[in-house]
Amino acid sequence: MDFEWAPEEAEFRHDLKTFLEAELPENFDAFAMEPDEQKAFSKAFAVKLAEKRWLTPAWPKEYGGLAQGPWQQLILSEEMVAHGEPRTAQYMCVNWVGPALILAGNEEQKAYHLSRISRGDVVWCQGFSEPGAGSDLAALRTKATWDGSEYVIEGEKVWTSYADTADFCFLLARTDPDARKHHGISIFLVPTDAPGLTISEIPSIFSAGTFNQCVFDGVRAPEAWRLGPENGGWPIIRQLLVNERVGVARFRRAAETLDRAAEAAREAGLLADPVIAQALAMARAACEAARVLIYRVVDQRAKGEAPEETAYVYRVATIRAERAVYEATVQVEGSGALLKGSFGAQQFGHALASGVATGTLEMQLNLIARDVIGGGRK
Ligand SMILES: Cc1cc2nc3c(=O)[nH]c(=O)nc-3n(C[C@H](O)[C@H](O)[C@H](O)COP(=O)(O)OP(=O)(O)OC[C@H]3O[C@@H](n4cnc5c(N)ncnc54)[C@H](O)[C@@H]3O)c2cc1C
Known part of the structure; x- marks a missing residue:
């Protein structure tokens, strides 16, 4: 058994380290920055990484990646974290929002969203948790009701990291209230400037700006915002949760x-x-x-x-x-x-x-x- 890194993996780590050491101050820690400073810094840094295709190296080339394998993805995560995680909010886009889109998106969704993520142009947030649905996520009650032409979204999400700065929310909502709880959930890709969506900060013991509440009050969502089949969100969520758990x-x-x-x-x-x-x-x-x-x-x-x-x-x-x-x-x-x-x-x-x-x-x-x-x- 050979435990050595392959030459191309060692070279990738070396190149990354050289780049990060040149770009970042010693002992850099994005989490020690003030919230606004951190958000502005990570946005600018993501663009620099994107220019080298190092924001999404594991993605297929047509979506802005380098078609690298899982080992390079790990090396990227290790080096970013070891150097104070300068990507902050972007970890979410590259580790699981993008892969979920690659898995379940239609061609229009992939073309629109993946190119923006791999260029470092957008920030996403995760609209999963609710006051009565955290550990028991499938108990979520935010609903998206089809009115004949669009979905109408009503409900509340909490603890939503980066919602205040995000461009899109990866939202879970119930589309069939009568189905068994895991079977009636759909995913929506909602712009955070959608009319009817109000985002406000939740004070916490973490630094200011960590958590937000997102209230959906009659947000109208065209069918094109739905990711994957109606009521078929759960199998996609299970896969993306694995990506999220190991992504950082x-x-x-x-x-x-x-x-x-x-x-x-x-x-x-x-x-x-x-x-x-x-x-x-x-x-x-x-x-x-x-x-x-x-x-x-x-x-x-x-x-x-x-x-x-x-x-x-x-x-x-x-x-x-x-x-x-x-x-x-x-x-x-x-x-x-x-x-x-x-x-x-x-x-x-x-x-x-x-x-x-x-x-x-x-x-x-x-x-x-x-x-x-x-x-x-x-
Ligand atoms: C730093 C941070 C960032 C976050 N970012 C986001 C985000 O961006 N988007 C988002 O949607 N959510 C986010 N969350 C919320 C997070 O996903 C939830 O806090 C988590 O899923 C737990 O849910 P809860 O807070 O409702 O706690 P609860 O589910 O109410 O749990 C309370 C306690 O009961 C225990 N418990 C509950 N059920 C069981 C059981 N069946 N067996 C044993 N013990 C149980 C739990 O382990 C916990 O200790 C974030 C949380 C943190 C801390």
């Missing part, structure tokens, strides 16, 4: 923070303390476990296999890695971990978000119990 190499950001915290501990002479040394070692082992598991997902993809179950296991491993790194930073910094700018404060937000966004830790464990241990959906 979160373990890599955690490992970078851990390395810097370990270096600070070494400089302060703290490594002689067995509690601190063990916390750092446990966190390093957790990051490595997550790395190996995502490589397994990528390997399955490269072989054309469906990685759904491995993706749940990876997601749990990466959440645990992020939490272990947070615990290690607290051991190193003590009460200093509460201060703004500390390793602990930085990692707290990431560890917290990781265990909730794109399905909570408990839900990933439920999925493992059902599909990995329990023999699948009955």
Whole structure:
């Protein structure tokens, strides 16, 4: 078995690193920027990446990609995350909105939307969660009712990241209220300036501008905005959730923070303390476990296999890695971990978000119990 990177993969990583190091300041972290500054920066940076076709390298060439494989996609994610994720909102477009369009879009939708994403011209947001539908996403109640000429959308979405800056919302709505809950859902590609859509900020413990509420009050949606078959949204959603769960190499950001915290501990002479040394070692082992598991997902993809179950296991491993790194930073910094700018404060937000966004830790464990241990959906 050969564990080395192929020459073209090593070259891609090298070229990416060289580019990122030239373009970004040392220890750049997009998440430490003020919201408006971050949004403007990521938009401009996405265009620079797009010029090299590095925003969507895994996409087919006709849609603005380089037709690279899953390993290059992973390398891209690792290097972006290791360099402070300068793409921010774009991760969503390139990791799962675009792939969902490639999977289920008609020719007009692909031609219109994919070229805009691969040029870095647009930002999307994800209109999934509702006040009564988070973990149980299929319980969503936002409805799209056909009135004979158009759909009329009514409902409320919450926790919608980037909605305030997005051009489009990837919206889930119920089109058949009488069908079993997974069977009556459709997907709509809604411009955020559509009349009847109101977006407002939800205050949160994360930085300002993180979350939004989107109220749909009689938004009129032509049939052309529907992605995939009416009432056939769920199988598409399941695939895109796998892409979302593995799309960001979160373990890599955690490992970078851990390395810097370990270096600070070494400089302060703290490594002689067995509690601190063990916390750092446990966190390093957790990051490595997550790395190996995502490589397994990528390997399955490269072989054309469906990685759904491995993706749940990876997601749990990466959440645990992020939490272990947070615990290690607290051991190193003590009460200093509460201060703004500390390793602990930085990692707290990431560890917290990781265990909730794109399905909570408990839900990933439920999925493992059902599909990995329990023999699948009955
Ligand atoms: C940083 C961040 C960004 C986000 N961005 C978006 C976005 O862009 N778009 C979007 O649509 N949503 C977004 N979300 C929302 C996210 O998807 C939901 O918060 C998540 O799915 C959980 O849903 P909920 O908040 O309604 O919690 P609930 O579903 O109410 O869960 C509350 C608690 O109960 C537990 N629980 C619930 N059901 C079960 C069960 N069956 N078994 C065991 N435990 C259970 C959960 O694990 C959790 O601990 C984001 C969230 C975060 C933190």
